[in-house]
Amino acid sequence: MARLKKIGKWLGITVAVLLVVAGCFYGWASWKSGAMFEEAYAAHEVDFPIPFALTDEEIEALREERRAEAPEPEPPAVEASGEVPAEAPVPQAEPEPEVDPLEGVDLDALALERAQARGRHLVEARYACIECHGDDFSGGVMVDDPAIGTLLGPNLTGGNGSRVSEWTAAQWDQAVRHGILPGGRASAMPAEDYQRMSDQELSDIIVYIRSFPAVDNQTAPPSFGPLGTVLFALGEIPLSAGKVDHEAAHPELPPEVANTVEFGEHLAGVCTGCHRATFEGGPVPGGPPDWLPASNITPHEDGLAGWEYDDFVVAMREMKRPDGSALGAPMTLMERYTAKMTDTELRALWTYIQSVEPRPTGT
Ligand code: HEC
Ligand code: HEC
Numbered sequence: 001m002a003r004l005k006k007i008g009k010w011l012g013i014t015v016a017v018l019l020v021v022a023g024c025f026y027g028w029a030s031w032k033s034g035a036m037f038e039e040a041y042a043a044h045e046v047d048f049p050i051p052f053a054l055t056d057e058e059i060e061a062l063r064e065e066r067r068a069e070a071p072e073p074e075p076p077a078v079e080a081s082g083e084v085p086a087e088a089p090v091p092q093a094e095p096e097p098e099v100d101p102l103e104g105v106d107l108d109a110l111a112l113e114r115a116q117a118r119g120r121h122l123v124e125a126r127y128a129c130i131e132c133h134g135d136d137f138s139g140g141v142m143v144d145d146p147a148i149g150t151l152l153g154p155n156l157t158g159g160n161g162s163r164v165s166e167w168t169a170a171q172w173d174q175a176v177r178h179g180i181l182p183g184g185r186a187s188a189m190p191a192e193d194y195q196r197m198s199d200q201e202l203s204d205i206i207v208y209i210r211s212f213p214a215v216d217n218q219t220a221p222p223s224f225g226p227l228g229t230v231l232f233a234l235g236e237i238p239l240s241a242g243k244v245d246h247e248a249a250h251p252e253l254p255p256e257v258a259n260t261v262e263f264g265e266h267l268a269g270v271c272t273g274c275h276r277a278t279f280e281g282g283p284v285p286g287g288p289p290d291w292l293p294a295s296n297i298t299p300h301e302d303g304l305a306g307w308e309y310d311d312f313v314v315a316m317r318e319m320k321r322p323d324g325s326a327l328g329a330p331m332t333l334m335e336r337y338t339a340k341m342t343d344t345e346l347r348a349l350w351t352y353i354q355s356v357e358p359r360p361t362g363t
Contacts, residue, residue: 026226029233033224036232036239040184043246045170048199051115051207054107062110066101112207119208122201125340126270127194129156129205131333138215142188145288148231149224151188156209161218169199172206177250179240188222191240196269198251237286257344264352267345271297274330279303279353282362284330292328293361300358312350316341 054062123129132153134140139155158165163182164172174180179191224232231237255263274284274294280303281294296303304312311322316338319327341349 026229029229030224033229033232036242037186037188037222039186039241041178041180041186041241041246042184043174043178043180044249046173046199046250048169048173048203048252050169050203051112052200052203054111054114058114059102059107062105063101066105070101115204115207116211118201119204119206121340122205123208125337125342125345126267127197127201127205128270128334128337129209136215137209137212139217139219142190143228145225145228147225147227148288149222149228150220151222152219154219155215155217157212157215157217158210159214160216162214165214169203169206172202173199173250176202176205178244178246180246186239186241189240190273192243193270193273195244195248196251196266198254200253259344259347259351261348261352261355263345264348264350264355267341267349268352276362278359279356280359280362287330291330294331296359296361297353298356298358299354300360302361303358304353305358309347309350313346316346316349 130137130140132140132142133156134153137156138159139161140153142151142153144150144152155162156164164175167175167182171182174182175187175189175191177191177194177197179187179189181187228237255266257263268279271279274287275281275297276285276294279296279298280300281296283293284291299305307322314320314322315327317335318339319332319335321327
């Protein structure tokens, strides 16, 4: 009996010590995960126009278009009889001073219209901002899970509850490509996914976002459940601000839209978050446990060796493999975007992923 009591006592002490240790650890984790958002970061300060003006080539093309549309000069009048009077001298028309066919055309309005159309395609087919910021940009959900926590995409419309209405190009750059809020505080915005975005693309996206009506909506700041607290504290879900190079220059313009490895590589930036930087796939870094591992999409025999371009198109537009089997989540989250990619975009993406080094699937 005494022996049992003794064991019971030690057991009790052990449990108490473990609880204290766990409590301390959890206390540390809560502090640490909160502190990660308090840490201040500095990044370079960029500037770019919103919107980008028309280029000289665009203006020249427009001028040519207008010239071609302008009515032909009247041919010399022919008498009803069909005879040209021999004597009557044809009055020599004064050569008209060349009128610029672009006179009266509002080039600024046209630049805005084009930027908005480009921004719309970027958001709808490629950069997926609406996945977390809501279809009308008034706010949305990135993660809402009792164990992990709640990370909401803030309202970007400029209405009440939105911070961005007066933001400069530099502030947008810091939020979107660096994961930093004004003042230097780290944000949960997944900025590492947007490292290849050029200034012009970001400018176009801002123009598109600003074309939406202002909505009043205040989203809650990030909060963590028990698992999220521990994962954040242990650095298992690192914030972008701690990962990206804050001094690296961003390209001013995206590569030319063409079936090239260069343009394909630019497009493939959004695939790397799940398929990894070298496309060998494997469990999605930081993904929830119910997500399937990402497929190997290198030309390796574990990957897309044996696929034709048409198989790739069906995968991207209909979420099916060549054997007819359906792709699962989270690839299916991509369907609403990849289905809107143009033929040239899909061709370039295919050209690029066919050119990467074949690798066995990641673990
Ligand atoms: C996977 C989800 C996700 C995607 C995709 C995403 N964002 Fe975010 N974004 C967030 C979250 C979450 C925050 C807020 C983080 C915080 O409060 O710490 C945020 C913050 C921002 C902010 C700062 C706004 C503010 O008030 O703090 C801007 C601007 C922004 N995102 C723009 C964009 C743009 C533009 C895109 C597309 C190119 C985009 N986001 C794509 C999740 C996302
Ligand atoms: C949110 C994560 C995520 C993103 C982003 C993503 N994928 Fe996937 N992808 C997956 C997952 C997971 C699978 C495996 C689905 C399955 O097994 O059913 C997959 C499967 C595929 C397949 C099918 C290959 C096969 O045989 O299983 C192709 C092709 C593919 N992805 C291409 C792309 C391309 C190209 C991009 C970028 C435009 C992209 N994915 C972006 C997660 C993602």
